[in-house]
Amino acid sequence: MTYRFLKNASVCISFLFISTLSAFALDRIMGHGGPVKDLVVSPNDQLLASVSFDYSVVLWDTQSFQESHRLLGHDASVVTAAFSPNGRFLATGGDDFYTLIWDMNGIWGSEDPSPAAKFLHKGKIANITFSADSKLMASASWDGYIRVWSLEDMSLIAELAGHQGPVNAVQFLNDNTQLLSAGRDGHIRLWDLKEKRNTRSLVRNGWGVNVMHVDEKLRFIAYGTADGAMKIQSLDENDVSVTMASGKDPVLSIQYHPIFQKLAFGTAGGRVVIADMASSSVQNDFHITDGPVWGLTLFDNAEKLAVAGLDDFFTTLPVGISADDIEVEIPANRRFHPQLTTMDNGARQFARKCSVCHSLEPNYKRRAGPTLYGIFGRKAGTAEGYTYSEALKNSDLIWDEITISDLFDHGPDVVTPGSKMPIQVIKNDSDLNDLVLFLKIATAPQN
Known part of the structure; x- marks a missing residue:
């Protein structure tokens, strides 16, 4: 034909x-x-x-x-x-x-x-x-x-x-x-x-x-x-x-x-x-x-x-x-399209910068990155269930307010070179401080 x-x-x-x-x-x-x-x-x-x-x-x-x-x-x-x-x-x-x-x-x-x-x-x-x-x-x-x-x-x-x-x-x-x-x-x-x-x-x-x-x-x-x-x-x-x-x-x-x-x-x-x-x-x-x-x-x-x-x-x-x-709808849980009017600034920064790759729950939910649950005080490259790069597996970095701030201030190519994390930089001090405060509260292990 x-x-x-x-x-x-x-x-x-x-x-x-x-x-x-x-x-x-x-x-x-x-x-x-x-x-x-x-x-x-x-x-x-x-x-x-x-x-x-x-x-x-x-x-x-x-x-x-x-x-x-x-x-x-x-x-x-x-x-x-x-x-x-x-x-x-x-x-x-x-x-x-x-x-x-x-x-x-x-x-x-x-x-x-x-x-x-x-x-x-x-x-x-x-x-x-x-x-x-x-x-x-x-x-x-x-x-x-x-x-x-x-x-x-x-x-x-x-x-x-x-x-x-x-x-x-x-x-x-x-x-x-x-x-x-x-x-x-x-x-x-x-x-x-x-x-x-x-x-x-x-x-x-x-x-x-x-x-x-x-x-x-x-x-x-x-x-x-x-x-x-x-x-x-x-x-x-x-x-x-x-x-x-x-x-x-x-x-x-x-x-x-x-x-x-x-x-x-x-x-x-x-x-x-x-x-x-x-x-x-x-x-x-x-x-x-x-x-x-x-x-x-x-x-x-x-x-x-x-x-x-x-x-x-x-x-x-x-x-x-x-x-x-066919009724086209935006899924309510599309986490990287936040409802800006109902979120504080720290949550908004997480939704925009982090949520597509990271979960706040113990299970990393098959995201591109590991769960952030319990991240404060945790050694880099040690979250259970996630396959890390060799660079993070061999890192001595401990995640805390300073190292997380450095990560977004200078970028992962500087703070965690060789890791799989894409470059994300936050230059606004207020946005960065709000994100770190949000993460400290949202990732704290629940008793």
Whole structure:
């Protein structure tokens, strides 16, 4: 089948809109301690992997949505993931500049799985893709490079440079001799892997291209832009394209199911648009959350959708749900969006600076950082249940009013060098004093 395109004058919508009503249920899947950044389903549709700001990867059974495994290995937020087509490998990329390769054969039966390999960039990892034969993996990074790795001996075989700025997306073509990449420079570039060079730009968009997917059978490139456009372009004719949908919010996520030919986009404004590429029709268009849709994936024969964003959970729902049946609400416990009028200044500083990574309760709640419960008088790197960096494990620092003040006055890169804590500095003396006083009261052990 060949995908039929119509030329567009300016903003040309050649898609029909079809609304399908069905019984529905919105399910929140809880398990992370921070915003969920990406979702991906295994080739056999039996596992879903979610990655999070809490530095973790969680594997879920797609029938029961019971947690199967929790994978720890990144030292910063995990932002992207991909399964190899043969199901053997799961790759995860993070703000720690690493792509980790997890061998699924080694995960089963292991209580504490370790990655089979770690691949390094000089910037955050934005996207990961595998070749059709599962022998190669490519990573796109904000360092401006694409790196191609062999999974047979876990070695680097190519480093590609050509984008002006961050590279946001990457995908192999089926013969493994070519690769496409999309970047903040607005280009989608075609690469010859044998010659390791950029042969031409298939797309020259005025705004950055955030996400991209290619279907070689239907001969199209789908991509989403920083100015909110969701576009479809012919893989063969660069001047043949349509705008499937548009809006004011940047497009942040994309997912395509090649068997059922369903395409989904997610935006920074919580909007999801789903298209049936076989019939060239928009199947659904709705808002699912207050905030960004960082990750989405189709599963269960493309009849269900999982959506992730600013919250500690992700949501599953039927693809055919009516927009009228979705009530968008801000969860009352979204701790990093405090109700400013009901908080004193110390609590407000904690909510803004600390709450996304730290709990005040004895259980650290799978946050990116350890619990602060009982922190005063505690030796750094000793809270139970949390995996610390070697730097904090070997530190002699004792947390008290002075050392906590120093941490926010000078920054963790000075006070706790080598730790996983992101840089947070408070220069206003009143705000800093109020935060320390709040922490001393809120973290005191309760008898």
